[in-house]
Amino acid sequence: MADMTASSFQEKLVSYVKTEKGRILAAEALLSLAVLICYAVSWSGWMVMAIGAMTLSTAFFGIFMTDLDKRLRWVHWLWTDFVRAVVYAAFYVVVSLVMMFRHADSAPVAPLAGGVLGLIAGLVFAYDTYTIVRKLKSSRQQNESVGV
Template sequence: MADTTATNTGASCMDKLKSYAKTQKGFILAAEIILSLIVLICYAASRYGGYTAVAIIEMVFAIIFFGVFMMEIDKQFQLVNWVWSDLFRAGIGAVIYLITSLICVIGGRGDGALIAGGVFGLITGLVFAYDTYTIFLQIKNTRQHTAASTDDRV
């Protein structure tokens, strides 16, 4: 899943961070982290701070997966299927962000911070949905199809 071009084992953590953030997956995860932080700030500044849990949880999971893929732990720790775990994380994040953001935008009259958090939450939900789509395409492309035998002899 970690699509780094150079696997340099002696590279420092900052070098790995810079090189992974330049990949497509790294850029998407970094965008999810930054947008979740913006949504968290907006929700925390509003009168109703109950929606901050969504932003905190999704930001923490995005940071964890960013770290796992950046440090290539997914290749070392094969017990967990990281691609499917990432698909579920991104899919659930997209659904939760879209639902809570619509609630905040529709019912947030008089609270500008809540409406701003809802708008940024909708954008973040779309980024999570795009991440889900790219992961799904990756799973679809890596699936091996074996041809059925047409031999009549058994």
């Protein structure tokens, strides 16, 4: 493994967060953490979905930040990232609507807050899906122009 000092890691982290993909993945991970906290407080069984979304967003953040995607060529990272974003966009929208309507007239605020934050997270995942589709289309057009 490459030796990375704390300052070089911090520089990579800061520079990656300044990119569009870095901001999206960081927002996905932080929103998933907030949703996880709300669902945990309300004892919801949907915590597993938020844990998975947070874990995968953080993992992809680390993979893309360290350029591991360029070294591990046997995985098609764009398609893997696309599937992750689509699945969690759909999960968040459906689960958040269920949480909001199920707890609409009850006193606890945590399920409603988790539902609202989950809808926002679903929108962020959907936007991530949109940006990935743009990249997939541009890479396909480049391959067609090269003749691959």
